Amino acid sequence: MxxxxxxxxxxxxxxxxxxxxxxxxxxxxxxxxxxxxxxxxxxxxxxxxxxxxxxxxxxxxxxxxxxxxxxxxxxxxxxIGHIFQSHMLWKDLSAKENVAMPLVLQGISRSNAHKIAEEWLCKVGLENYINSSITKISGGEQQRVGLARAFAHNPxxxxxxxxxxxxxxxxxxxxxxxxxxxxxxxxxxxxxxxxxxxxxxxxxxxxxxxxxxxxxxxxxxx
Ligand SMILES: Nc1ncnc2c1ncn2[C@@H]1O[C@H](COP(=O)(O)OP(=O)(O)O)[C@@H](O)[C@H]1O
Ligand SMILES: [Mg+2]
CATH class of the missing domain: 3.40.50.300 (P-loop containing nucleotide triphosphate hydrolases)
Structure with missing residues (x-):
């Protein structure tokens, strides 16, 4: 269990x-x-x-x-990974930085964290938005970033x-x-x-x- x-x-x-x-x-x-x-x-x-x-x-x-x-x-x-109703993303960061940030805070190197973030953004179908600002993508795309962030640290x-x-x-x-x-x-x-x-x-x-x-x-x- x-x-x-x-x-x-x-x-x-x-x-x-x-x-x-x-x-x-x-x-x-x-x-x-x-x-x-x-x-x-x-x-x-x-x-x-x-x-x-x-x-x-x-x-x-x-x-x-x-x-x-x-x-x-x-x-x-x-x-444990969390997905919220309102995605709780950092507005002044890109999609990639949003996924990478919690990994960096856990002690993973910046370059490794960015690599993992890119992989996960691709898995949720955001390969064309990796460097996009959070404020410039739709609500559904923001929620995909939220998914990538939740899954990226291998919960x-x-x-x-x-x-x-x-x-x-x-x-x-x-x-x-x-x-x-x-x-x-x-x-x-x-x-x-x-x-x-x-x-x-x-x-x-x-x-x-x-x-x-x-x-x-x-x-x-x-
Ligand atoms: N910090 C808090 N202090 C006091 N009561 C709270 C607090 N947070 C939630 N509650 C109460 O706990 C109950 C359950 O809330 P919650 O778990 O958020 O329900 P749900 O997610 O099903 O809408 C509600 O009656 C809510 O008012
Ligand atoms: Mg609730």
């Missing part, structure tokens, strides 16, 4: 449980999709899956490590929080297909939060979030 939640609960201050006694497991290479109304706890759940916040009770295991107890959390986080797990939320349906289709194709090819696991059910059949498992509880809709063998 790559990621495992056991009886996990999370709350803010004196509010009630935002995540309520949640159990979840994700295998290597498994692609899971999560739906649910706004405010049901999806992003909070992804935050914990990304080891960015930690539950008050219960246990999260990632790559066989109990993450609350594990000291070198930043090392585990390197195996085990991709967390995508409404990755098509700001895109029209046709562009969203393309983004979802590229993302799933790359994940499948590289045996990368993914948890994707989305409101559009039309992509559900491309995933191995489907879940529904409701008031901090995660309900399983379908789970196929991986």
């Amino acid at each position: 790559l990621l495992c939640f056991e009886n996990v609960s999370f709350f803010y201050e004196k509010n009630g449980n935002i995540i309520d006694n949640l159990n979840f497991e994700l295998k290597e290479g498994e692609l899971a999709v999560i739906e649910g109304k706004s405010g049901s706890g999806k992003s909070t759940f992804l935050h914990m899956a990304g080891l960015l916040s930690f539950p008050q009770s219960g246990k999260i295991t990632f790559m066989d490590k109990d993450v609350s107890k594990y000291k070198k959390k930043h090392e585990l986080r390197r195996s 085990k797990l991709i967390l995508a929080d409404e990755p098509t939320g700001n895109l029209d349906e046709e562009t969203g289709d393309k983004i979802m297909h590229i993302c799933i194709q790359i994940a499948r090819k590289n045996n990368i696991s993914m948890i994707c939060v989305t409101h559009n059910k039309k992509w559900n059949n491309m995933f191995d498992s489907e879940y529904y979030f409701e008031k901090g509880k995660l309900h399983i809709v379908r789970r196929n063998d991986v």
Whole structure:
């Protein structure tokens, strides 16, 4: 198992449980999709899956490590890539620099990082935009840069929080297909939060979030 939640609960201050006694497991290479109304706890759940916040009770295991107890959390986080609704790119950098920057911050040399960035930009179909300014490419192209950035550091797990939320349906289709194709090819696991059910059949498992509880809709063998 790559990621495992056991009886996990999370709350803010004196509010009630935002995540309520949640159990979840994700295998290597498994692609899971999560739906649910706004405010049901999806992003909070992804935050914990990304080891960015930690539950008050219960246990999260990632790559066989109990993450609350594990000291070198930043090392585990390197195996996790994030894709956001708004792509969160640096506006004054080129596409290539945006993909390369997190790699350089991880200690990879600038020239190596640029090489990796170029390869990934080609894989997401941006070979003609490698040196383009982020402000001069479309929303769909920006999201492709976001994909390249998430995949470039060779993650085990991709967390995508409404990755098509700001895109029209046709562009969203393309983004979802590229993302799933790359994940499948590289045996990368993914948890994707989305409101559009039309992509559900491309995933191995489907879940529904409701008031901090995660309900399983379908789970196929991986
Ligand atoms: N920093 C915070 N402090 C207090 N409550 C929060 C905070 N962030 C989110 N919440 C609350 O947690 C609940 C779940 O939010 P969220 O996980 O963002 O839901 P979703 O992603 O499903 O829309 C909401 O009721 C939201 O208001
Ligand atoms: Mg959310």
